[in-house]
Amino acid sequence: MKQSTVYDCSIIEIDKHHHEKGNLSVLENSKTVPFDVKRTYYLYDVPGGESRGGHAHKELRQLIIAASGSFTVTLDDGKVKRTFLLNRPYQGLLVVPGIWRTLDDFSSGSVCLVLASHCYDVEDYIRDYDDFEKYKK
Ligand code: TYD
Numbered sequence: 001m002k003q004s005t006v007y008d009c010s011i012i013e014i015d016k017h018h019h020e021k022g023n024l025s026v027l028e029n030s031k032t033v034p035f036d037v038k039r040t041y042y043l044y045d046v047p048g049g050e051s052r053g054g055h056a057h058k059e060l061r062q063l064i065i066a067a068s069g070s071f072t073v074t075l076d077d078g079k080v081k082r083t084f085l086l087n088r089p090y091q092g093l094l095v096v097p098g099i100w101r102t103l104d105d106f107s108s109g110s111v112c113l114v115l116a117s118h119c120y121d122v123e124d125y126i127r128d129y130d131d132f133e134k135y136k137k
Pocket of ligand 1: 039041043051052053054055120
């Protein structure tokens with residue numbers, strides 16, 4: 001997905017079951033999540049002021065959710081940057097391949113839940129921004 005742009009990435013509304021005893025949100029493969037989920041991981045205890053991410057993927061699709069608290073995700077396709085504030089557990093940010101992402105401004109106690117389309121593969125990462133710019137050209 002060398003030609004992907006930040007406009008291919010979007011906020012997805014997740015099913016929310018509101019209840020006086022608390023809320024529940026559901027994600028299902030190929031329904032709310034537009035890919036088959038192969039891996040789930042979560043970031044937590046991120047120290048204040050710390051930045052995560054700082055890479056792009058060649059094939060991986062991800063849905064990023066602020067399961068608790070808030071943080072920002074800045075997406076960059078080499079030409080355009082878009083910053084999203086994630087602060088609702090019933091919204092997910094779909095990130096397509098070929099997009100540089102940086103996560104910042106983690107609130108205390110926040111949990112960043114990531115659903116991913118592939119298992120962990122170091123070969124799928126582009127970790128150098130110059131390499132990313134070359135890849136996108
Ligand atoms: P890293 O990709 O640097 O985190 P982030 O991009 O979110 O800042 O990953 C941190 C460490 O965790 C690194 O040693 C690789 C490891 N890791 C796995 O082993 N499996 C995974 O699925 C992920 C996402 C990371």
